[in-house]
Amino acid sequence: MSPVIPIRAEAAQGCTDVIPLVERGQREVFCGLTGIIWLHRKIQDAFFLVVGSRTCAHLIQSAAGVMIFAEPRFGTAIIDERDLAGLADTHTELDRVVNQLLSRRPEIKLLFLVGSCPSEVIKLDLSRAASRLSTQYSPSVRILNYSGSGIETTFTQGEDACLASMVPELRTPALNPAPELLIVGTLADVVEDQFVRILNHMGIERVRFFPPRRADDQPSIGANTRLLLAQPFLADTARVLQERGAKLLPAPFPLGVEGTRAWLQAAATAFDVSPERFEAAVSAPQARAMASLAKAKLHLDGKSIFFFPDSQLEIPLARFLSRELGMRLLEVGTPYLHRQHMAKELAWLPAGTLVSEGQDVEKQLDRCRKLRPDMVVCGLGLANPLEAEGMTTKWAIELVFTPIQGFDQAGDLAELFTRPLVRRMRLAA
Amino acid sequence: MQLTLWTYEGPPHVGAMRVATAMEDVHYVLHAPQGDTYADLLFTMIERLQKRPPVTYTTFQARDLGGDTAELFKTAARDAFERFAPKAMLVGASCTAELIQDDPGGLCKALQLPIPVVALELPSYQRKENWGASETFYQLVRHLAAPKTADQRAESAKPRCNILGPTALGFRHRDDLAEIRKLLTDMGVEINVVAPLTATPDDIARLADADFNVVLYPEIAQLSAQWLQRNFQQPFTKTIPIGHNATCAFIREVAELAGFDPEATLSKAVSRAAWYSRSVDSNYLTGKRVFVFGDATHAVAAAKVAAQEMGFTVVGIGTYSREFAREVRDAAKIYGVEPLISDDYLEIEAHIAQLNPELVLGTQMERHIAKRLGVPCAVISAPVHVQDYPARYSPQMGFEGASVLFDTWVHPLMMGLEEHLIGMFRGDSEFHEDAAPSHLGGGVHAQSQQDTLKAMPLDQPQTTHASTASESITVAAWDAGAEKELKKIPFFVRGKARRNTERYATERGISVITTETLYESKAYYSQS
Numbered sequence: 001m002s003p004v005i006p007i008r009a010e011a012a013q014g015c016t017d018v019i020p021l022v023e024r025g026q027r028e029v030f031c032g033l034t035g036i037i038w039l040h041r042k043i044q045d046a047f048f049l050v051v052g053s054r055t056c057a058h059l060i061q062s063a064a065g066v067m068i069f070a071e072p073r074f075g076t077a078i079i080d081e082r083d084l085a086g087l088a089d090t091h092t093e094l095d096r097v098v099n100q101l102l103s104r105r106p107e108i109k110l111l112f113l114v115g116s117c118p119s120e121v122i123k124l125d126l127s128r129a130a131s132r133l134s135t136q137y138s139p140s141v142r143i144l145n146y147s148g149s150g151i152e153t154t155f156t157q158g159e160d161a162c163l164a165s166m167v168p169e170l171r172t173p174a175l176n177p178a179p180e181l182l183i184v185g186t187l188a189d190v191v192e193d194q195f196v197r198i199l200n201h202m203g204i205e206r207v208r209f210f211p212p213r214r215a216d217d218q219p220s221i222g223a224n225t226r227l228l229l230a231q232p233f234l235a236d237t238a239r240v241l242q243e244r245g246a247k248l249l250p251a252p253f254p255l256g257v258e259g260t261r262a263w264l265q266a267a268a269t270a271f272d273v274s275p276e277r278f279e280a281a282v283s284a285p286q287a288r289a290m291a292s293l294a295k296a297k298l299h300l301d302g303k304s305i306f307f308f309p310d311s312q313l314e315i316p317l318a319r320f321l322s323r324e325l326g327m328r329l330l331e332v333g334t335p336y337l338h339r340q341h342m343a344k345e346l347a348w349l350p351a352g353t354l355v356s357e358g359q360d361v362e363k364q365l366d367r368c369r370k371l372r373p374d375m376v377v378c379g380l381g382l383a384n385p386l387e388a389e390g391m392t393t394k395w396a397i398e399l400v401f402t403p404i405q406g407f408d409q410a411g412d413l414a415e416l417f418t419r420p421l422v423r424r425m426r427l428a429a
Numbered sequence: 430m431q432l433t434l435w436t437y438e439g440p441p442h443v444g445a446m447r448v449a450t451a452m453e454d455v456h457y458v459l460h461a462p463q464g465d466t467y468a469d470l471l472f473t474m475i476e477r478l479q480k481r482p483p484v485t486y487t488t489f490q491a492r493d494l495g496g497d498t499a500e501l502f503k504t505a506a507r508d509a510f511e512r513f514a515p516k517a518m519l520v521g522a523s524c525t526a527e528l529i530q531d532d533p534g535g536l537c538k539a540l541q542l543p544i545p546v547v548a549l550e551l552p553s554y555q556r557k558e559n560w561g562a563s564e565t566f567y568q569l570v571r572h573l574a575a576p577k578t579a580d581q582r583a584e585s586a587k588p589r590c591n592i593l594g595p596t597a598l599g600f601r602h603r604d605d606l607a608e609i610r611k612l613l614t615d616m617g618v619e620i621n622v623v624a625p626l627t628a629t630p631d632d633i634a635r636l637a638d639a640d641f642n643v644v645l646y647p648e649i650a651q652l653s654a655q656w657l658q659r660n661f662q663q664p665f666t667k668t669i670p671i672g673h674n675a676t677c678a679f680i681r682e683v684a685e686l687a688g689f690d691p692e693a694t695l696s697k698a699v700s701r702a703a704w705y706s707r708s709v710d711s712n713y714l715t716g717k718r719v720f721v722f723g724d725a726t727h728a729v730a731a732a733k734v735a736a737q738e739m740g741f742t743v744v745g746i747g748t749y750s751r752e753f754a755r756e757v758r759d760a761a762k763i764y765g766v767e768p769l770i771s772d773d774y775l776e777i778e779a780h781i782a783q784l785n786p787e788l789v790l791g792t793q794m795e796r797h798i799a800k801r802l803g804v805p806c807a808v809i810s811a812p813v814h815v816q817d818y819p820a821r822y823s824p825q826m827g828f829e830g831a832s833v834l835f836d837t838w839v840h841p842l843m844m845g846l847e848e849h850l851i852g853m854f855r856g857d858s859e860f861h862e863d864a865a866p867s868h869l870g871g872g873v874h875a876q877s878q879q880d881t882l883k884a885m886p887l888d889q890p891q892t893t894h895a896s897t898a899s900e901s902i903t904v905a906a907w908d909a910g911a912e913k914e915l916k917k918i919p920f921f922v923r924g925k926a927r928r929n930t931e932r933y934a935t936e937r938g939i940s941v942i943t944t945e946t947l948y949e950s951k952a953y954y955s956q957s
Contacts, residue, residue, distance in 0.1 A: 025488075026485060026488050026505070027490075028466045029464065031467070052442045058443065059464070062467065065750050069797050071799070074434075075433055080554050081554045097432045117462045121529065149464075149491075150462040151462045151491040229896045362508070380474045381473055384477060
């Protein structure tokens with residue numbers, strides 16, 4: 001540290017140049033198939049057919065089967081030994097299964113053939129099957145394919161792969177269309193509606209969401225499209241949308257007051273919204289949101305938090321918890337770090353934060369136990385065992401299943417983190 | 430390929446995990462892709478265990494497939510041994526790892542670990558969870574069980590048994606074990622080892638010290654019990670103590686193996702269930718048509734209880750356990766019904782729709798079917814979800830188990846008074862035939878919205894029920910009056926009335942069903 005070299009303006013840069021701790025070892029994460037659990041509810045006339053093993057079927061039902069379904073919108077075509085031995089032609093078999101499924105469920109408009117580890121390892125060409133079957137069932141059912149396998153995707157990356165598979169299907173708009181805002185990533189219906197109201201208020205009328213609620217309600221995509229990512233795990237989807245001419249608006253993610261404001265600001269800037277008009281649109285919800293955080297801050301200020309990798313939401317969440325609620329970040333683990341999409345977020349992380357990418361779960365548990373954080377964000381495989389060791393945990397999957405984006409959810413998001421602490425206090429009392 | 434909306438069993442390596450997690454000082458190194466750690470949740474969330482399952486996964490990813498996945502496995506096994514210091518280790522592969530053929534057993538042998546290492550060969554594309562658990566337990570017993578040690582019996586010299594079968598993630602294994610342990614102890618039998626649940630490798634080594642084995646769950650322990658019988662001359666129990674009668678039979682069987690008189694225990698045998706089902710309030714349960722499905726052990730036991738202790742009529746029985754199909758076929762003969770041996774959810778759904786039962790006793794999967802058909806349902810067997818790992822004491826076995834069964838099965842049925850009044854008066858705005866039982870909070874029965882069979886997709890491909898298929902081909906038409914009269918029959922027997930009438934009409938060549946036909950059919954079938 002020679003005194004002649006000036007210290008960089010750390011405060012402005014945050015963790016922009018962070019070198020993450022990259023670890024390889026046992027990864028305690030979900031595979032991409034898990035995305036089906038929420039995607040099947042979002043796209044109401046789609047069916048997700050996993051082509052895989054009994055393990056894949058077991059995974060999905062263990063996660064979703066606590067709900068009692070009269071008509072589930074997902075299933076598995078289980079590969080058996082005849083398929084592996086080459087005794088049965090896998091494509092004929094797949095056609096038969098799809099036929100059986102579609103005759104049972106005539107209301108299905110969009111069918112996803114979802115690849116898994118076994119189907120990838122035996123190199124079953126699902127994309128060819130999808131295009132063949134699409135021709136056969138056109139126009140009543142469209143059939144697409146993506147991989148949700150564990151060897152290729154981690155948890156929320158399953159949504160990325162799913163959305164990316166839908167992109168080639170999107171229409172190209174007519175000549176010289178007006179600019180349109182496309183918000184990408186699954187959001188709760190109520191959150192979508194709130195964003196539309198705020199954006200309309202600032203004069204942005206042409207707003208579409210991707211994925212849509214119904215399969216036939218697809219947005220068009222072209223050079224007039226401005227992309228705003230609502231979720232941080234959409235690397236491939238963003239890439240293929242950009243290849244279709246769409247322009248990505250760099251923004252942090254709409255978590256917390258600050259994140260939501262900057263995210264909306266990115267849209268406003270792209271659509272030339274005047275500062276006054278922007279302020280008029282956001283000031284009331286922003287004030288509400290700030291007020292809603294005040295109580296949570298009493299609980300969380302100064303508390304330490306440790307993130308195990310799960311969904312790629314960890315960095316934006318850590319940013320929100322540290323800047324708006326005063327929490328101390330001990331380690332922020334992410335399964336995958338996309339530096340470009342995460343640039344704004346990293347700049348906002350406190351300098352010197354330990355960011356880790358990938359996982360060796362036993363070593364990470366050792367670090368976590370040594371630090372004794374006030375709160376651990378982790379998956380369900382670790383949560384109860386850590387609680388039994390006396391730690392307070394917040395299970396991470398809930399953050400994907402709960403409306404957390406936008407101003408009016410900032411308080412709810414904070415509450416997800418205060419709840420385990422409050423509960424611990426109540427039960428101790 | 431098989432289209433599966435729901436699967437009754439997980440893959441075989443989950444069975445192996447259930448054995449490993451049940452035991453102490455055993456570690457399982459599983460060659461598996463990233464994501465297969467979801468199975469930990471079964472134990473930490475569904476069963477709410479306080480510890481992580483003793484399983485190390487290699488969690489390989491696509492980029493590893495180009496490299497040395499075998500080395501990855503060896504590293505994982507070595508690290509797991511050093512970190513967890515188990516007294517015995519299981520090694521095996523999941524379905525994806527089976528495809529890449531790294532041979533975990535051979536690789537682990539090369540490591541020369543100073544503990545017993547049991548290599549598991551679990552064919553994922555042929556076998557399933559229970560088979561995996563059974564095979565894993567069997568391999569552990571074969572590798573570790575030693576011949577009888579110098580027998581230092583206590584002065585009392587009580588007869589001694591092992592209890593075999595309870596695992597992690599078993600349906601009510603925790604409380605069944607407590608109930609049976611108490612029953613045996615009260616009888617004067619000493620428990621040598623309980624396995625796999627709570628057993629250590631050392632416990633497995635001294636299995637031979639017992640005089641006989643009590644097998645609670647044949648799906649998991651029968652193979653091992655047979656091996657112990659062959660090698661250590663230990664007889665084992667065949668009766669599954671589910672229900673009052675079966676518990677009494679179990680006591681007699683144990684008494685015979687232990688060499689004493691069962692009467693002392695039997696005279697103290699009280700179960701509230703036996704009285705409850707004799708009390709007049711239970712009269713209306715007589716002849717309720719019930720469909721039973723589950724693993725073979727629970728299905729056979731439940732059918733027996735339903736017929737002999739509840740007074741139901743068993744209209745169908747089935748299992749997904751192919752290994753124990755014979756037991757279910759034998760049971761089906763007793764009730765004069767077709768056995769359904771299948772793990773194809775869609776086939777079971779079609780079968781239930783055909784039979785139109787008033788109550789389904791099944792698994793979590795039958796709850797989905799029952800919801801779709803609007804039929805009351807109670808759970809008797811795995812697979813089950815979190816609500817069937819209750820905090821309260823809820824055995825299925827023994828006398829307390831019989832009481833639990835009574836409450837659980839009667840609960841979803843409409844209670845007697847309500848059933849009577851609905852049969853008498855129609856069109857009530859609150860209590861009507863299309864409403865769900867009021868003690869369940871009301872709501873509308875799906876069945877009534879769809880009016881039974883007609884809404885079921887009978888175009889189920891693949892399902893061939895030769896015996897019943899003919900009925901739906903040439904059905905007579907219903908005139909408006911008869912259709913209206915049919916609606917007056919309460920929903921839970923309406924489907925059966927419709928089918929009977931149609932069969933009656935078809936057999937007699939009646940082309941249009943009138944109200945008269947309906948009552949003629951009713952009279953005809955009530956005679957038989």
